[in-house]
Amino acid sequence: MKPASLLLLAAITLAPAAAIADQAASAPLQELAKTLPVPTADISPGMQKFIGAPLNPDWDKAWKTGEEARAYAIGQAAGVVKGIPAMLERLQVKLEPTTIGGVKVFVVTPATIPPENADKVLIHVHGGCYVLFPGESGTTEAIMMAGFGHYKVISVDYRMPPEAYFPVALDDAVDVYKAVLENTPAKNVAFFGTSAGGALALEMVLRARERGLPVPGAIAPGTPMSDVTKTGDSFYTNEKVDNILVSRDGFCDAATVIYAKGHDLKDPLLSPVYGDMHGFPPAILTTGTRDLLLSNTVRVHRNLRRAGVEAELVVFEGQSHAQYQFDDRLPETKEAFGEISKFFGDHLGH
Amino acid sequence: MKPASLLLLAAITLAPAAAIADQAASAPLQELAKTLPVPTADISPGMQKFIGAPLNPDWDKAWKTGEEARAYAIGQAAGVVKGIPAMLERLQVKLEPTTIGGVKVFVVTPATIPPENADKVLIHVHGGCYVLFPGESGTTEAIMMAGFGHYKVISVDYRMPPEAYFPVALDDAVDVYKAVLENTPAKNVAFFGTSAGGALALEMVLRARERGLPVPGAIAPGTPMSDVTKTGDSFYTNEKVDNILVSRDGFCDAATVIYAKGHDLKDPLLSPVYGDMHGFPPAILTTGTRDLLLSNTVRVHRNLRRAGVEAELVVFEGQSHAQYQFDDRLPETKEAFGEISKFFGDHLGH
Numbered sequence: 001m002k003p004a005s006l007l008l009l010a011a012i013t014l015a016p017a018a019a020i021a022d023q024a025a026s027a028p029l030q031e032l033a034k035t036l037p038v039p040t041a042d043i044s045p046g047m048q049k050f051i052g053a054p055l056n057p058d059w060d061k062a063w064k065t066g067e068e069a070r071a072y073a074i075g076q077a078a079g080v081v082k083g084i085p086a087m088l089e090r091l092q093v094k095l096e097p098t099t100i101g102g103v104k105v106f107v108v109t110p111a112t113i114p115p116e117n118a119d120k121v122l123i124h125v126h127g128g129c130y131v132l133f134p135g136e137s138g139t140t141e142a143i144m145m146a147g148f149g150h151y152k153v154i155s156v157d158y159r160m161p162p163e164a165y166f167p168v169a170l171d172d173a174v175d176v177y178k179a180v181l182e183n184t185p186a187k188n189v190a191f192f193g194t195s196a197g198g199a200l201a202l203e204m205v206l207r208a209r210e211r212g213l214p215v216p217g218a219i220a221p222g223t224p225m226s227d228v229t230k231t232g233d234s235f236y237t238n239e240k241v242d243n244i245l246v247s248r249d250g251f252c253d254a255a256t257v258i259y260a261k262g263h264d265l266k267d268p269l270l271s272p273v274y275g276d277m278h279g280f281p282p283a284i285l286t287t288g289t290r291d292l293l294l295s296n297t298v299r300v301h302r303n304l305r306r307a308g309v310e311a312e313l314v315v316f317e318g319q320s321h322a323q324y325q326f327d328d329r330l331p332e333t334k335e336a337f338g339e340i341s342k343f344f345g346d347h348l349g350h
Numbered sequence: 351m352k353p354a355s356l357l358l359l360a361a362i363t364l365a366p367a368a369a370i371a372d373q374a375a376s377a378p379l380q381e382l383a384k385t386l387p388v389p390t391a392d393i394s395p396g397m398q399k400f401i402g403a404p405l406n407p408d409w410d411k412a413w414k415t416g417e418e419a420r421a422y423a424i425g426q427a428a429g430v431v432k433g434i435p436a437m438l439e440r441l442q443v444k445l446e447p448t449t450i451g452g453v454k455v456f457v458v459t460p461a462t463i464p465p466e467n468a469d470k471v472l473i474h475v476h477g478g479c480y481v482l483f484p485g486e487s488g489t490t491e492a493i494m495m496a497g498f499g500h501y502k503v504i505s506v507d508y509r510m511p512p513e514a515y516f517p518v519a520l521d522d523a524v525d526v527y528k529a530v531l532e533n534t535p536a537k538n539v540a541f542f543g544t545s546a547g548g549a550l551a552l553e554m555v556l557r558a559r560e561r562g563l564p565v566p567g568a569i570a571p572g573t574p575m576s577d578v579t580k581t582g583d584s585f586y587t588n589e590k591v592d593n594i595l596v597s598r599d600g601f602c603d604a605a606t607v608i609y610a611k612g613h614d615l616k617d618p619l620l621s622p623v624y625g626d627m628h629g630f631p632p633a634i635l636t637t638g639t640r641d642l643l644l645s646n647t648v649r650v651h652r653n654l655r656r657a658g659v660e661a662e663l664v665v666f667e668g669q670s671h672a673q674y675q676f677d678d679r680l681p682e683t684k685e686a687f688g689e690i691s692k693f694f695g696d697h698l699g700h
Contacts, residue, residue: 025402026388026398026399026401026402026403027388027402027404028385028386028387028388028402029385029386029388029402029404029405029591029593030383030385030386031381031383031384031385031386031590031591032383032590033380033381033382033383034381034586034589034590035378035379035380035381035586036378036379036380036381036583036586036587037378037586038376038377038378038379039582039583039586039645041577041581041582041623041649042623042649042652042653048376049376051376052375052376052377052378052379053376054377054379055379227391231391232389232391232667233386233389233639233640233667233668234639236384236385236386236387236389237386237587237588237591237639237640238587239384240381240382240384241379241381241587243379273391273392289583289584289587289644289645289648290583290587294639294665295389295639295667295668298639298665298666298667299391299392299667301664301665302392302664302666302667302685303392305664305685305689306685312662312663313662313663313664313665314651314652314655314663315644315648315651315663315665316648316652317582317583317645317648317649317652318583318645335652335655335656339655
């Protein structure tokens with residue numbers, strides 16, 4: 001039998017294919033240039049526009065200092081904050097700044113909270129590569145979660161460069177958790193966030209454990225920056241396919257290096273995919289097929305499952321990084337937060 | 351605020367991004383040529399060899415008739431069958447050809463069946479683009495499932511071109527199911543398969559319903575050929591990245607056209623992603639990040655969830671089409687069948 005036939009044989013379902021793999025040298029693959037049409041099947045028209053948008057022109061911003069990143073973040077935040085009042089109105093949610101455990105937070109309260117959610121608290125850690133979305137601009141995901149899920153949410157306005165560097169953001173979030181535990185049992189608390197917020201949700205579990213705190217009842221890391229060492233296949237396969245992060249050598253990498261301030265990027269408190277996931281709470285992860293962090297997400301999912309943790313994975317067709325939460329008016333956004341809400345409903349309190 | 355900042359803003363988490371999408375023309379993306387290293391993190395050495403193997407040199411076989419496809423299938427099957435005795439020995443499984451409901455099958459029995467599995471039956475439908483893996487060569491996945499899951503498995507040796515064309519393969523499988531129902535309640539039966547077998551597992555639910563039969567207790571469609579109209583983003587993003595199927599215009603497409611014999615490829619009995627999934631049984635789906643059918647898989651997962659069906663998704667890092675079942679000695683293979691077994695254990699019998 002020719003090797004060619006053996007390989008096609010391997011293509012579908014077989015046993016003795018190991019032989020082929022041994023014969024063939026394992027080598028990098030040269031992917032040729034190609035055209036990717038905007039996918040439309042099972043995707044709303046609004047989401048198709050996000051998916052079909054050109055590459056983020058700011059993808060290669062290479063900030064060198066916390067001050068540079070902050071200057072950018074301030075301009076960006078102003079734009080985000082302008083959209084918040086209409087969003088609060090649409091989703092019937094109230095936003096109040098306060099302090100919990102000595103840390104600045106926003107308490108995000110939906111107009112109605114069903115009885116089964118009344119004793120639950122969700123702690124939100126926003127994304128933005130550990131440098132973006134200071135203050136109110138970091139609350140949009142918390143507002144969506146409160147509005148779609150009908151839970152009380154505490155969104156942590158953790159300190160970021162240039163005020164503070166690793167691990168202050170994480171410790172601010174864990175300080176909030178510790179304070180919440182004074183009035184709420186851990187099993188009634190969830191952590192959630194996207195991108196750096198997804199990583200923080202995972203890191204918080206590791207850090208809480210280090211500090212002798214119980215793990216929460218559930219977590220929802222959305223497309224987590226779980227490996228900031230540029231390891232993961234989709235850093236290559238989805239390079240310049242993801243129109244948001246675009247490249248492993250983009251703005252998010254520069255920002256993370258600033259935040260880490262020389263600390264080992266492979267530390268599980270920066271790259272939680274390397275953390276020990278035994279004993280983690282049930283987790284739901286969300287990503288998209290074009291997401292630069294598709295591998296960061298599925299590797300966490302696999303590692304959780306390998307550690308015996310209940311974990312669900314949601315992968316949206318065609319979406320780049322975090323697009324499931326770009327516009328609360330799109331059906332995919334409602335769907336993403338609906339999945340997370342259902343997961344929290346099934347797992348909190350037990 | 352400049353559009354550039356708005357787009358980066360959209361990058362992480364925001365509300366008013368819809369405005370940007372409206373501004374920017376949605377357009378196909380030009381992906382440049384690039385080099386994909388063999389991923390290694392969280393991947394076993396054996397699986398790295400499969401992932402790093404060159405593109406399947408037979409990917410563009412363009413059979414025109416059932417006879418041509420069968421000639422190829424016969425040569426390939428001989429190679430597969432040679433590996434089966436050692437596999438049966440390794441997994442401690444027995445394979446017996448027989449007939450059920452007038453259809454040729456193999457009964458696949460593990461050496462030990464725990465009491466909770468004793469009244470359960472799994473029906474296996476093999477892959478091979480509806481033309482490959484006749485006879486015993488179609489049983490490898492059934493052997494793995496029996497061996498790893500400790501369930502009795504019936505592997506359907508459904509008729510294929512040139513003996514028979516659509517929908518005979520499907521009806522053979524449903525005939526076996528109907529016969530099994532004489533002795534086993536539907537809630538104790540599962541359907542599973544990979545590739546064309548994954549599609550058949552979905553199509554069997556639709557066809558069973560058409561024929562007035564109850565739906566089974568659970569299904570496990572592995573990287574299903576759920577859309578044979580070449581629709582789905584990963585037909586483009588993973589083109590010539592998946593080293594097994596390689597292209598939407600490859601051997602599997604040619605084979606499916608032969609099987610369909612002029613029938614509309616968008617019929618849910620050929621492209622089950624278009625089927626009504628309300629009332630489907632709980633489902634677990636498996637794929638890989640480089641799989642040409644990644645989108646075929648996640649679209650089915652989303653459509654099941656949108657229809658309110660309990661459905662889990664497993665995505666393996668770096669794997670191309672169906673590589674999770676290429677070698678029963680790899681940890682990822684044990685893991686894939688472990689996930690399915692656990693899912694069946696949780697869902698059958700209720």
